[in-house]
Amino acid sequence: MPEPMIITIDGPAGAGKSTVAKEISRRFGYxxxxxxxxxxxxxxxxxxxxxxxxxxxxxxxxxxxxxxxxxxxxxxxxxxxxxxxxxxxxxxxxxxxxxxxxxxxxxxxxxxxxxxxxxxKIVIDGRDAGSYIFPEADLKIYLTATPEERAKRRYEELKKRGFNVSYEEVLKEVVERDERDRNRPFAPLVVPEGAIVIDTTGKSLETVISEISQLIKNGNDC
Ligand code: CDP
Ligand code: CDP
Structure with a gap:
């Protein structure tokens, strides 16, 4: 199968979408x-x-x-x-x-x-990239993880950048935002039709990137 022209990566906050999208773009020239x-x-x-x-x-x-x-x-x-x-x-x-x-x-x-x-050739990450913006995308990924793990990742990241926030505050913000994104009437956060769901709970970033790299190389049917 030819290399995908449009790759979408959707999912809730802190699932790793933008980090993964950035790295996939760098490695494959998107x-x-x-x-x-x-x-x-x-x-x-x-x-x-x-x-x-x-x-x-x-x-x-x-x-x-x-x-x-x-x-x-x-x-x-x-x-x-x-x-x-x-x-x-x-x-x-x-x-x-x-x-x-x-x-x-x-x-x-x-x-x-x-x-x-x-x-x-694009990799787009968001909430409705595969369901609404580019339903015709060649490869659709849905990244997720437990709210606790996503909040922990976000908390670590903020701490590293010098923001003074508590883990509880971050968890509350992430859960409330997911709720708002899933329940809005227009183009809510959903698993797009035809998307491959990757639960990243307990997985390293490199593992997730290599799973997606494999899908790109194998033309999405592995
Ligand atoms: O990085 P994080 O996943 O926390 O957020 P983001 O991707 O920068 O998106 C921030 C907010 O923008 C989300 O919580 C959504 O409300 C909104 N958004 C959206 O509605 N649709 C998209 N395709 C991308 C973001
Ligand atoms: O864009 P999204 O909100 O989905 O997540 P992000 O802004 O890419 O942030 C995810 C954070 O969790 C980054 O600091 C990553 O290094 C880290 N992380 C990850 O993305 N995926 C894993 N499997 C493990 C950690």
Whole structure:
């Protein structure tokens, strides 16, 4: 089977999607589309502009007034400024999932993502990459792990970057966000049809990456 042109990686927070997507892109020469970064950038821009996150019109007007770019090196540029790390702060996930509830915002983001993907071999990670954005993808992966393990990974990562948060706080944030992502009416977090589910609980990053590498090399039918 030929090498897949579009690979989607979906799953809940902390499952390892972006780390895995980045590494797969590097090893196989794909462009990495981090769809969550777009929701994070919009949520962040809303907070900078003091927009009310429950007011669709205010959120739309911010989303339509900004320019977001994703670079080959994995940087997120908002109106010409590098915000890659700022949007990863703990409240960034909350802001992102608030703006991501709105169908109108999702349509803006999906259009942008499809535009960014044109003519490229891509690995895209998110919540609805295989179910809604690219249902025609050649290889669909769904990564998951127990909430406790995902929260532990996130907690370790935040601690390493110098954020002062407790494990309990992180677990609560992850569980609440998953709940919001799974229960929104439009393009919720689901296992996409035809996706290969990988439970990463207790698995090393390298094991997960090599399982996916094998699927790419074997053309997904192993
Ligand atoms: O994108 P997503 O929220 O799914 O996860 P991430 O931002 O890639 O973060 C996952 C964290 O868990 C990273 O620090 C990884 O190094 C670590 N990790 C993993 O992704 N997969 C494993 N099997 C083990 C650890
Ligand atoms: O890295 P992590 O998995 O924690 O989050 P992310 O991928 O950066 O996404 C942040 C938030 O954006 C998610 O909790 C979702 O609410 C939203 N999102 C979405 O709705 N659809 C996507 N395709 C990607 C992210």
């Amino acid at each position: 462009f990495h589309l981090d769809s969550g970064a777009l929701y994070r950038a919009i949520g962040y821009a809303c907070s900078l502009k003091g927009a009310d996150l429950n007011n669709l019109q205010e959120v739309i007007s911010v989303a339509k007034s900004i320019k977001i770019e994703l670079t080959e090196e994995g940087k997120v540029i908002l109106n010409g400024r590098d915000v890659t790390w700022e949007i990863r702060k703990p409240e960034g996930g909350y802001l992102a999932s608030q703006v991501a509830r709105f169908k109108e915002i999702r349509e803006v983001v999906v259009e942008l993502l499809r535009e960014m993907a044109k003519g490229k």
